[in-house]
Amino acid sequence: MPSDLPPLFQPALILHGGAGAIHRSTLPPDLYAQYHASLLEYLRSTRALLDNGASALDAAVHAVALMEDDPLFNCGRGSVFTAAGTIEMEASLMVTSVNAAHPSEGIVKRGVGVMGLRNVRHPIKLAREVLERSGGKDERDADGGQGRDRGTDGGSMHSQLVAPYVEDVLARQWGLEFMPDEWFFTQRRWEEHLRGLRGEVETVAMSQGTVGCVCLDRAGGLAVATSTGGLTNKLPGRIGDTPTLGAGFWAEAWEEEERKRAVAVSGTGNGDSFLRTAAARTACAMSRFSTPSPSLAEAVSAVAGPGGELQRSAGDRWGSTGEGQGGIIGIEAELEDPVVLETGDAQDRTKLRKGKVVFDFNCGGLWRAWVEDSGNGEAIERVMVFRKEYQ
C-alpha cells in the first residue's frame, strides 16, 4: 500500500539472483541475456512501485514474487531438487525503519522465515502473511499469541515455521495460491539433480543461489525479501540460511549520536557457511558496534568480500568444496536526530535524502541489479554478474 507519510528519501533498491562459481566460460551469451533481461524487467517494475509511493515491504515482496515465477531462478518455479528428488522451498522477510513514524515500525514481529514448502506458488507471500499476522488485531489483547488466545488474525508471534503445518493448514486458511508439483518441475533443474547424483561437474552456470531484494521507501522504511529452493541435492529437511534470521538476511535500526541508522541485507551462496558465520547479522553488527563505525559497504565486504569472514570460515578447504562462497546485497540509510531535523533550515527539510546501495562477493559472480546515482541526479539502471561488464 502507498504510504501517505511525507517523503524523506529518494527510494532505492537492489535485487540479486544468486551467486556462485559463475565464470565467463560457463555462461554463454544466450543464458547471460536471459538473466539480464529478467533482472532488468523486475528492477524496473519494482522501482516504479517505489517511485509511486509503495512501502519497502510491498516492493520487495513484488520483486521476489516475480523471480519466484521465473524458472531461471532457484526459487519458486525453477527450484532445485533435493537428493530425494523433491522440492523444498524457503523464504524470508525482515523490516526496519530509519524513521520512527514509519508504518513498518508497527510490524511487531520484524522478521520471519518459512521452510520446507512444496506447493505454495509464492513462498514470499506466505512469509508476508506470517510476518503481518501476530496473534490478534491488537497483539496486546492476546498474550502476544504465545500460547493461549491467538486472537483474531490467525497468527502467532512465531518467527520461523516449517512445513507441513504452515503450508497445509495456515497457507490454505489464509488463501495463498497453490500449484501442483508439475508446475515447479523444470527439465534443467531435474537434469542438474541427476548429474549431481552421478557426480558430474556442471558445465553451464545456472543460478545456484537464492534470490533477494532490498528496498528503501520514501518514508525511510527498509525491507529485505529472500527466497530459494536451497541447495541442489541437499538432504531432505536441510534448513539453509535463507529462512534463518541473522544468517541469510537481517534488518535493523539503531541510534547513534545525532542520527539514526538503518541497514537491511540479503545473502546468497553457500548457505551452511552463512549459517556458521551468521553472515547477515555479523555484517550489520560490525556496522553497529565497531569503532570507528564502518559503513555497511565496508562491513559487507568484511564478511562477503574476498578474504572476508565467509571465505575464512572455509579454512584450508577454501576453493575446493564451495564452502564460504557467496555474496551479500544491502541498503543503508541514515536520518538526523528528530530535534536536528526540526531545527534545520527549510531547504534541508525538503531535500530528499539518499540511501546507499551496497554489495560484495568473493566468488565467480553475483547476479545483481540496482539503480545507481550518476552524481548529477540521474538514476542509472545497472545489471551485472561479474566485477567487470560481461563481454
Place this chain on the structure above:
Amino acid sequence: MPSDLPPLFQPALILHGGAGAIHRSTLPPDLYAQYHASLLEYLRSTRALLDNGASALDAAVHAVALMEDDPLFNCGRGSVFTAAGTIEMEASLMVTSVNAAHPSEGIVKRGVGVMGLRNVRHPIKLAREVLERSGGKDERDADGGQGRDRGTDGGSMHSQLVAPYVEDVLARQWGLEFMPDEWFFTQRRWEEHLRGLRGEVETVAMSQGTVGCVCLDRAGGLAVATSTGGLTNKLPGRIGDTPTLGAGFWAEAWEEEERKRAVAVSGTGNGDSFLRTAAARTACAMSRFSTPSPSLAEAVSAVAGPGGELQRSAGDRWGSTGEGQGGIIGIEAELEDPVVLETGDAQDRTKLRKGKVVFDFNCGGLWRAWVEDSGNGEAIERVMVFRKEYQ
C-alpha cells in the same frame, strides 16, 4: 574422549534449566528442592568429567543428556506439548577453541541444530552426530558433502536439519536410541497443555525453557549444548531459537592484540524474541567488535540483562506478553599470543589459566548451576534461580 594436550586451563562449566516468570510465590519449596537437587547432581558429574580431562564437547553433551532424561526440564522426556498435542524437540551444539592446537578446531562444521524431533531419546546426541559427520573421512575428498559424493561417514555439511528425515532415516542409521511417545509423556506437561488451551494462568512455576550447558576444557576448548521441547502450545512446525545458529546459542574465537579470545553462550526464554534479536550472536558480536572491548559478562547483560536488547525488543509490550523475557549463560576464555606464551617465564607457562563464567537474565528467575572461584583457589558449587538465594 579425554584430551592428551597439556593442560592450559582450569576447567569451567555452567548449566541452565530454563528462565521465565518464576517467582517465590509460584515456586513451592518441594519443587525448588527437586530442581536444586537435579542441577547440583548434573553439575557434579559434568565437573568430574572435565576434571578428568574430558573435552568440552563430551562434557556439555553429557550434562544435557542427563537433563533430557529428567522430566523436570522442558527437553527430551518432560518436553512440553504443541497446540496439536504433539511433542517437537530441538537441540543444538557449537564448538570453538581459544587454543589453535585443540581438537575442537578440527570440527569443521562448528555448529548444528536439529528440530522437529519426536522419538529420539537424546536430541543432543543426534546433534552431536550431525556435528561430527561432515560428509567424508576427510571432508576435502568429498566436495564437503555439498551435493555429490557424501563420503563414508553418512554426513553432510548441513548445519540445520529438521525431522522427519533426520530422525526417521539418519538417526536410525546412526544407531541413536528411540523411545515411544509414552516415554515422553508427563502428566504435568499434559495438564499444562490443557490449561493453556483453556486460557488458564499457571500457578506453579515449572521450568518453561530450554536447558543448556557451556563448558571450557583443560586444553582451551569451549562447547555449548542446548535442548528444548519449545514453547507450550506452539504451532506445529514452529522453529525456535534453540536449534537456530546465532539465536539461542553461539561460540566463536578471534584474535586481538597479543591474545586470542573465545566465547560460548546458551540462551533460554522467549524464543521468538531471541530470534528477532539474534541474541546469542549479538552478545558475542558486542564482545568482539565494540571498543573498548567489553567482557562477555558486560555483553550478556547488555542483551539479556534488565533493560537490555531482549527487553527493548518487546517495546511497549514488555511485561504484558512474555516477549523479550529470558536469560543467557556463557564462558569466556583468553590465551596469550603463541609467541608471548613461548617467551613467558616458566611459572607463567605452567600456571593454569581461568575462564570466566557469566550469566544474566531480565525476568523472574533463571535456573542455573555453576562452579565459582572463591578467590583462594577453592571451587564453590552454586545452584540458584533468583538473584538472591531462595528463602
